[in-house]
Amino acid sequence: MDKENETMQNNIDNKVAIVNLGTELTQGYTLNTNAHWMAGRLRDLGFEISYEITLPDDASVWNATWEMIRKANVQTVILGGGLGPTEDDKTRYLVAETFKAPLEFHEECIAPIRAFIESKGWKYSDANKIQAYFPRGAQVLENPVGTAPGFSISQDGVTLFALPGVPFEAHEMFDRHIVPFLAAKDVKPFYCRELRLAGLFESNMAEMFQKVNFPAGVSWSSLPVDDAIIFRTYTRESEEVLKAVEKQLIEALDDKLCVVSTDGKSLPEQIVKLLKGRGETLSTAESCTGGMISSEMVNLAGVSEVFKGGACTYWNEAKEDIVGVPHETLLAHGAVSEETVLAMAEGARKAYHTDWAVATSGVAGPDGGTPEKPVGLVWMAVVSECKRIAFCKKFSGNRGQIRRKSVFKVLDALRRAILEENEQKSTCTKVQ
Amino acid sequence: MDKENETMQNNIDNKVAIVNLGTELTQGYTLNTNAHWMAGRLRDLGFEISYEITLPDDASVWNATWEMIRKANVQTVILGGGLGPTEDDKTRYLVAETFKAPLEFHEECIAPIRAFIESKGWKYSDANKIQAYFPRGAQVLENPVGTAPGFSISQDGVTLFALPGVPFEAHEMFDRHIVPFLAAKDVKPFYCRELRLAGLFESNMAEMFQKVNFPAGVSWSSLPVDDAIIFRTYTRESEEVLKAVEKQLIEALDDKLCVVSTDGKSLPEQIVKLLKGRGETLSTAESCTGGMISSEMVNLAGVSEVFKGGACTYWNEAKEDIVGVPHETLLAHGAVSEETVLAMAEGARKAYHTDWAVATSGVAGPDGGTPEKPVGLVWMAVVSECKRIAFCKKFSGNRGQIRRKSVFKVLDALRRAILEENEQKSTCTKVQ
Numbered sequence: 040m041d042k043e044n045e046t047m048q049n050n051i052d053n054k055v056a057i058v059n060l061g062t063e064l065t066q067g068y069t070l071n072t073n074a075h076w077m078a079g080r081l082r083d084l085g086f087e088i089s090y091e092i093t094l095p096d097d098a099s100v101w102n103a104t105w106e107m108i109r110k111a112n113v114q115t116v117i118l119g120g121g122l123g124p125t126e127d128d129k130t131r132y133l134v135a136e137t138f139k140a141p142l143e144f145h146e147e148c149i150a151p152i153r154a155f156i157e158s159k160g161w162k163y164s165d166a167n168k169i170q171a172y173f174p175r176g177a178q179v180l181e182n183p184v185g186t187a188p189g190f191s192i193s194q195d196g197v198t199l200f201a202l203p204g205v206p207f208e209a210h211e212m213f214d215r216h217i218v219p220f221l222a223a224k225d226v227k228p229f230y231c232r233e234l235r236l237a238g239l240f241e242s243n244m245a246e247m248f249q250k251v252n253f254p255a256g257v258s259w260s261s262l263p264v265d266d267a268i269i270f271r272t273y274t275r276e277s278e279e280v281l282k283a284v285e286k287q288l289i290e291a292l293d294d295k296l297c298v299v300s301t302d303g304k305s306l307p308e309q310i311v312k313l314l315k316g317r318g319e320t321l322s323t324a325e326s327c328t329g330g331m332i333s334s335e336m337v338n339l340a341g342v343s344e345v346f347k348g349g350a351c352t353y354w355n356e357a358k359e360d361i362v363g364v365p366h367e368t369l370l371a372h373g374a375v376s377e378e379t380v381l382a383m384a385e386g387a388r389k390a391y392h393t394d395w396a397v398a399t400s401g402v403a404g405p406d407g408g409t410p411e412k413p414v415g416l417v418w419m420a421v422v423s424e425c426k427r428i429a430f431c432k433k434f435s436g437n438r439g440q441i442r443r444k445s446v447f448k449v450l451d452a453l454r455r456a457i458l459e460e461n462e463q464k465s466t467c468t469k470v471q
Numbered sequence: 472m473d474k475e476n477e478t479m480q481n482n483i484d485n486k487v488a489i490v491n492l493g494t495e496l497t498q499g500y501t502l503n504t505n506a507h508w509m510a511g512r513l514r515d516l517g518f519e520i521s522y523e524i525t526l527p528d529d530a531s532v533w534n535a536t537w538e539m540i541r542k543a544n545v546q547t548v549i550l551g552g553g554l555g556p557t558e559d560d561k562t563r564y565l566v567a568e569t570f571k572a573p574l575e576f577h578e579e580c581i582a583p584i585r586a587f588i589e590s591k592g593w594k595y596s597d598a599n600k601i602q603a604y605f606p607r608g609a610q611v612l613e614n615p616v617g618t619a620p621g622f623s624i625s626q627d628g629v630t631l632f633a634l635p636g637v638p639f640e641a642h643e644m645f646d647r648h649i650v651p652f653l654a655a656k657d658v659k660p661f662y663c664r665e666l667r668l669a670g671l672f673e674s675n676m677a678e679m680f681q682k683v684n685f686p687a688g689v690s691w692s693s694l695p696v697d698d699a700i701i702f703r704t705y706t707r708e709s710e711e712v713l714k715a716v717e718k719q720l721i722e723a724l725d726d727k728l729c730v731v732s733t734d735g736k737s738l739p740e741q742i743v744k745l746l747k748g749r750g751e752t753l754s755t756a757e758s759c760t761g762g763m764i765s766s767e768m769v770n771l772a773g774v775s776e777v778f779k780g781g782a783c784t785y786w787n788e789a790k791e792d793i794v795g796v797p798h799e800t801l802l803a804h805g806a807v808s809e810e811t812v813l814a815m816a817e818g819a820r821k822a823y824h825t826d827w828a829v830a831t832s833g834v835a836g837p838d839g840g841t842p843e844k845p846v847g848l849v850w851m852a853v854v855s856e857c858k859r860i861a862f863c864k865k866f867s868g869n870r871g872q873i874r875r876k877s878v879f880k881v882l883d884a885l886r887r888a889i890l891e892e893n894e895q896k897s898t899c900t901k902v903q
Binding site for chain 2: 062063064065066067068069070071072074075076077078079080081082087088089090091092093094095097099100103104106107110111161162207240242246260262269271322323325327328329330331332333334336337338340341342343346347348349350351352353354356357360361390391392403404405406438439442
């Protein structure tokens with residue numbers, strides 16, 4: 040399997056640079072997620088990022104950066120941050136200098152800024168006036184979700200967009216002002232398909248995919264996330280080309296049950312879809328995961344059709360009282376055991392009156408490990424009328440990582456159990 | 472309140488550039504968190520980032536970037552990613568070219584690479600051999616947590632460190648190889664103090680802090696996060712200077728209960744500390760938050776002393792069965808109501824035998840809103856033997872944001888309720 044590099048369309052105006060200004064970014068106080076978000080949007084529009092740069096609020100580094108971008112013949116520059124009303128907000132000054140376009144006051148911008156501030160119950164102050172100054176020749180970009188309007192300015196074949204740094208303002212303004220600008224450039228978009236896989240190692244996947252033939256112009260990326268490996272294929276050709284590759288990819292898998300989805304659905308989303316298809320319901324009983332499974336489910340809109348709720352039973356007392364784990368089971372086997380986790384799942388299924396239930400109980404650390412039950416050991420269970428599955432894993436990582444891995448491991452076991460039921464299409468033999 | 476810019480030590484070798492290579496970063500498939508993590512570490516060591524740059528796997532943009540960095544007289548460059556065994560991993564080739572230092576094979580690196588791969592149960596292949604090639608004159612940097620060793624190379628006063636892109640490998644190698652190198656440079660560190668505030672708007676805080684006198688050389692940043700506003704002050708002078716400023720900041724607050732912590736403790740951590748101090752316990756009953764409150768609590772190591780568990784009661788049926796909300800209450804007032812959320816909290820307190828309980832019930836959307844109970848409306852409750860607090864908020868944002876805001880709003884109400892109890896230091900009058 041060769042990783043083709045995306046064929047660069049060197050003579051086409053599809054290059055973009057993203058620059059973010061902010062000492063709080065370069066000092067590591069704030070994680071910059073805007074560039075990542077915009078990169079995805081740009082990719083979908085068929086554009087490529089040549090430079091993604093974060094700078095402190097400092098003119099000299101901006102000037103050097105601008106010089107480099109100009110030399111590289113990038114025609115669209117997105118400059119984020121630094122449009123606020125305080126002294127460290129330098130964007131309008133820097134751009135005015137760079138474009139030799141002195142700042143001019145736009146009286147008409149004051150009313151909307153003031154109205155926005157007052158609609159939030161804050162007090163308008165003259166400090167906000169600076170947000171109505173823009174470089175000469177700039178086009179003001181309306182910001183319906185914040186105080187700072189943006190602006191765009193074009194010169195010598197390059198267009199610079201200045202947007203606020205606050206993520207939801209930046210997203211709103213990107214879609215409102217930059218997407219139409221780029222769409223008008225008529226660049227061929229990328230087609231992309233997403234194959235989500237769970238329950239296999241990335242290196243094993245890579246080995247199986249070695250027999251797949253990727254046609255010229257098709258590139259791929261493999262990205263392990265919490266709930267799956269996302270294997271994406273993309274091309275500027277057509278979606279049909281990618282569908283043919285996807286068919287080969289699935290054929291190459293030893294275990295077809297690894298396929299979570301081919302339509303972008305996450306593991307929890309896929310579970311909701313499967314349960315809806317069966318008209319069945321789910322509940323949870325969680326110890327080390329502490330409610331994270333139920334929270335992941337509840338985060339999906341429309342989950343109420345299939346998810347009734349779940350118990351976080353962190354103390355043994357709660358395992359007994361809320362989901363009816365027998366005191367003797369806990370005494371004989373401990374909280375982190377096959378017997379307890381099965382009793383938890385069965386207890387949740389009974390207490391919440393659901394068709395399915397999942398449960399977890401483990402040692403999330405950093406303390407509490409023993410030679411028999413080390414940190415990272417987690418017992419998980421999936422039960423239904425017909426299924427009674429329990430298994431344990433030894434996860435690595437810190438407390439949060441061990442908990443997250445447990446959540447998605449047990450959800451994947453649930454998904455596979457439902458798929459097996461679907462396969463059988465017959466009345467099950469009750470397990471107990 | 473003037474935002475002082477950090478006094479730049481222009482003649483001191485405290486400038487760093489971070490460059491990350493990877494088309495999957497610039498195409499928006501992977502969020503680059505390494506630069507953010509390193510930025511924080513560098514700040515603590517007293518170093519400043521001049522440029523933080525992400526590039527596609529492409530020699531021309533690397534060359535232009537390198538030229539810019541060299542001109543800026545940055546003496547330490549950290550280059551992340553591109554050390555893997557596949558074709559898109561270009562770092563060693565680019566550095567060899569840039570430093571005119573041809574790649575040389577380091578036989579001695581093969582055994583550890585092979586041992587690492589085999590220890591994971593994977594198969595060593597000759598493709599990994601490329602990971603033992605380094606530019607002439609480079610120092611190989613051991614990687615105990617992955618297959619790819621890094622390297623460093625110095626020339627003309629600049630030192631470049633090449634590290635793997637996988638976050639936990641990058642972190643491990645940063646601490647192991649770069650921290651000692653930078654520490655030896657004897658740059659004056661930053662002192663930093665963190666004041667965490669909850670229950671006030673950032674703009675109101677800014678107004679109150681206008682009367683605070685920031686001495687020269689003290690800078691600040693204000694960062695709203697999920698559970699608080701983090702107001703940081705920093706200086707190269709001394710921690711005492713910052714303590715004096717912090718005292719003024721707290722004095723400037725109208726409501727001193729807004730102070731969550733001055734030692735970096737998050738809101739959940741502070742709650743655990745307060746409950747430990749009282750020897751009391753907590754449980755939860757969650758509808759729209761769906762287990763996120765309990766999951767946030769369980770994520771803290773050592774929480775078992777105070778947190779017993781909680782019920783996600785997403786369906787009304789579960790609200791009745793698990794935490795005993797009366798059927799009549801749900802019929803008369805609906806699930807999203809003062810009466811229901813109080814009954815949920817009281818039910819959790821009883822079912823889990825805890826001193827305190829919190830509950831949430833709201834319309835997280837995007838569907839299900841009505842004129843009386845619109846999307847974003849969330850009822851929250853805090854109960855104890857002496858307290859019976861219920862309140863509602865109309866949160867904005869998407870489903871996930873509404874849920875997260877609810878989690879931290881009700882936890883802040885709990886924190887304040889416990890602090891009030893601490894103040895009274897008397898036996899309470901039972902509320903019911």
